[in-house]
Amino acid sequence: MRRVDGLLTIAQLTWLEARRRRIVLAGLLCGLAFLLVFASSVYFAQHYGTPAGTVSLLQQQMQLQVVTLAGLYAVNFLVVALAVMLPVDSLSGEILSGVMQTIASKPIRRAEIVIGKWLVYWVIIAAYIVLLAGGLVLLMRLITGFTQQHLPVALALMWLEATVLLSVSIAGGVCFTTVTNGIIAFSFYVVAFFGGWIEQIGVMMGNASARYVGTVISLVSPTDALWRLAMHLIQPPAMAQVQVTPFSPASVPSAAMVWWAVAFVIGVLAIAVRRFQKRAL
Numbered sequence: 001m002r003r004v005d006g007l008l009t010i011a012q013l014t015w016l017e018a019r020r021r022r023i024v025l026a027g028l029l030c031g032l033a034f035l036l037v038f039a040s041s042v043y044f045a046q047h048y049g050t051p052a053g054t055v056s057l058l059q060q061q062m063q064l065q066v067v068t069l070a071g072l073y074a075v076n077f078l079v080v081a082l083a084v085m086l087p088v089d090s091l092s093g094e095i096l097s098g099v100m101q102t103i104a105s106k107p108i109r110r111a112e113i114v115i116g117k118w119l120v121y122w123v124i125i126a127a128y129i130v131l132l133a134g135g136l137v138l139l140m141r142l143i144t145g146f147t148q149q150h151l152p153v154a155l156a157l158m159w160l161e162a163t164v165l166l167s168v169s170i171a172g173g174v175c176f177t178t179v180t181n182g183i184i185a186f187s188f189y190v191v192a193f194f195g196g197w198i199e200q201i202g203v204m205m206g207n208a209s210a211r212y213v214g215t216v217i218s219l220v221s222p223t224d225a226l227w228r229l230a231m232h233l234i235q236p237p238a239m240a241q242v243q244v245t246p247f248s249p250a251s252v253p254s255a256a257m258v259w260w261a262v263a264f265v266i267g268v269l270a271i272a273v274r275r276f277q278k279r280a281l
Contacts, residue, residue: 006108010116013103018086024124027082031132034078038071039139046144064146068137069231075132076158076227082128083162084169084185087121091173091276092181111273118170118269125162129155150234157230160261161223165189167265171272174279188221196224196249203251211251218253222261225253 018024045067091114094100103113133155137148168188172181199214201207218225228249 006112007116007119009108010103010113011120014090014117014120017090018120018124021089023082023086027078027086027128028131031075031078031128034074035132035135035139038074038136039143042067042140042143061146064140064144065148065235068140068146068148069235071136071140072133072154072231072234075129075136076161078132079125079129079158079162080165080189080223083121083125083165084182084189086124087117087166087169087173088182088185089173089178090117090121091170092176092178093173095279096177110277114170114174114269114273114276118166121166121170122163125166126159129159129162133158148234149236154230154234157226157233157258160258160265161226161230163265164221164223164226164261164268167268167272171268171275174272174276189223191217192221192224195221196228199251200249214251218257219260222257222264225257226261229253229257 091100094103100113133151137151140146140148165185165188169181169185172184175181176184195214195217197214198210199218202210202212202214229252232249232252
């Protein structure tokens with residue numbers, strides 16, 4: 001019972017801190033602004049673009065699918081930014097300011113501090129994904145009549161991707177200053193992004209060495225692999241197989257990558273807890 005009370009106390013304090021710093025509000029406003037721009041663009045393209053009857057129904061559906069994927073790509077970037085920035089100063093800033101000494105001196109385990117903060121941010125990110133991705137798909141449905149298939153699976157993979165970055169940012173807050181932590185967390189995502197492209201190029205050119213290098217990078221930083229798997233599953237099989245869009249990966253990660261990402265999160269959190277327990281405040 002005491003552990004639950006400790007987690008709830010840290011969760012409440014973390015939520016109040018997130019509201020005070022207005023990072024959630026800033027992310028929300030940016031997300032809503034993006035949805036407004038996206039909806040306006042789709043509306044004008046739908047009503048004042050190519051005249052009806054000049055393209056087949058299949059071509060129209062493919063075009064709408066590409067637009068949806070492009071919108072989800074932007075949503076994914078906003079989610080990544082929030083997953084990194086939301087906790088980037090949470091632990092390091094409180095340690096530097098001395099606030100953490102007060103919190104840790106109370107009958108709350110240090111592990112509860114790390115896990116409690118992580119849980120609050122995890123839930124916030126989940127709500128953010130549902131709001132932006134769900135809002136985007138709903139806007140496409142209302143404006144064009146296009147219904148996106150297999151959305152829950154894609155959202156779950158995007159959430160797992162954000163969870164990986166959240167965990168890295170939390171762990172970095174234990175070991176580094178705020179600025180250093182932010183650089184490392186974003187670099188972790190950028191390395192995965194370029195690793196994914198290296199793997200794609202290797203597959204398309206038949207270069208086994210490049211493909212293996214990309215695969216190794218995906219194991220070190222699995223974020224891009226999760227995104228590619230989400231984009232593969234969300235597309236109709238015909239589009240995914242012929243790779244007619246920039247979002248059709250040439251190399252599709254296996255389901256094992258999902259389990260590796262889960263194990264990665266658990267391992268990073270375990271390291272964060274261990275380091276925080278030993279760190280002098």
